[in-house]
Amino acid sequence: MTGAPRIVLLGVSGAGKTSAGRILAERLGADFVDADDLVAQEAGAPLAELVIARDPRLERLRRSAARRALARPGAVVALGASQIEDADTVDGIREAKTRGAFVVELVADTAEVARRTGLNRPRSVGLGAPRAMLTAMIAALHERYADVADSSVPTGGADPALVADRVLGECRLAGDSPNNRD
Ligand SMILES: Nc1ncnc2c1ncn2[C@@H]1O[C@H](COP(=O)(O)OP(=O)(O)O)[C@@H](O)[C@H]1O
Numbered sequence: 001m002t003g004a005p006r007i008v009l010l011g012v013s014g015a016g017k018t019s020a021g022r023i024l025a026e027r028l029g030a031d032f033v034d035a036d037d038l039v040a041q042e043a044g045a046p047l048a049e050l051v052i053a054r055d056p057r058l059e060r061l062r063r064s065a066a067r068r069a070l071a072r073p074g075a076v077v078a079l080g081a082s083q084i085e086d087a088d089t090v091d092g093i094r095e096a097k098t099r100g101a102f103v104v105e106l107v108a109d110t111a112e113v114a115r116r117t118g119l120n121r122p123r124s125v126g127l128g129a130p131r132a133m134l135t136a137m138i139a140a141l142h143e144r145y146a147d148v149a150d151s152s153v154p155t156g157g158a159d160p161a162l163v164a165d166r167v168l169g170e171c172r173l174a175g176d177s178p179n180n181r182d
């Protein structure tokens with residue numbers, strides 16, 4: 001088709017974008033591009049290190065990584081959770097949609113995200129109310145994802161392979177035939 005990714009996955013950290021994205025790409029015989037990996041490659045350092053150090057290059061690196069990922073024809077692309085807060089990246093997602101990309105939000109609730117990311121273990125209360133903050137963060141990001149996504153897929157109680165099936169099902173319902181596209 002037109003130089004756009006086939007599928008763009010959005011969702012909070014722990015929604016399962018990377019896990020389901022790899023499976024989807026394998027099923028479609030497509031490349032999987034995780035924007036976070038492009039950042040790490042470009043910076044020559046693991047992303048977590050850059051985040052913890054509040055590296056001043058991070059915003060620019062993440063923006064350009066999102067643009068490069070969104071320019072990969074036929075790929076399955078995962079963006080980092082908070083990249084939806086960057087206006088240029090949202091423009092890039094909307095442009096990719098006009099070129100044929102199908103955008104899906106993977107949805108996971110607080111309990112699921114907490115379990116998957118290890119935040120459900122006992123921890124210091126000195127941080128305030130991490131569970132309430134996580135819930136608020138998930139709700140705020142969901143508003144933004146929903147604003148650009150063509151579809152959303154629940155991930156609770158479903159393993160990544162089933163999540164990948166559901167994403168493909170949504171593509172087909174929307175009239176897209178990812179297995180048949182070149
Ligand atoms: N559908 C799922 N069910 C249960 N655990 C999952 C699921 N998807 C991902 N996970 C687990 O949750 C964690 C975060 O998954 P990941 O794919 O890295 O999410 P994201 O890229 O959205 O942050 C990993 O430990 C992964 O094994």
Ligand SMILES: O=C(O)C1=C[C@@H](OP(=O)(O)O)[C@@H](O)[C@H](O)C1
Nearest residue numbers: 012013014036047080081082083
């Ligand atoms: O966008 C974010 O806030 C981040 C998302 C994480 O990736 P996932 O969304 O794949 O978990 C990881 O890049 C980093 O810890 C920061």
Ligand SMILES: [Mg+2]
Nearest residue numbers: 017018034078
């Ligand atoms: Mg990821």
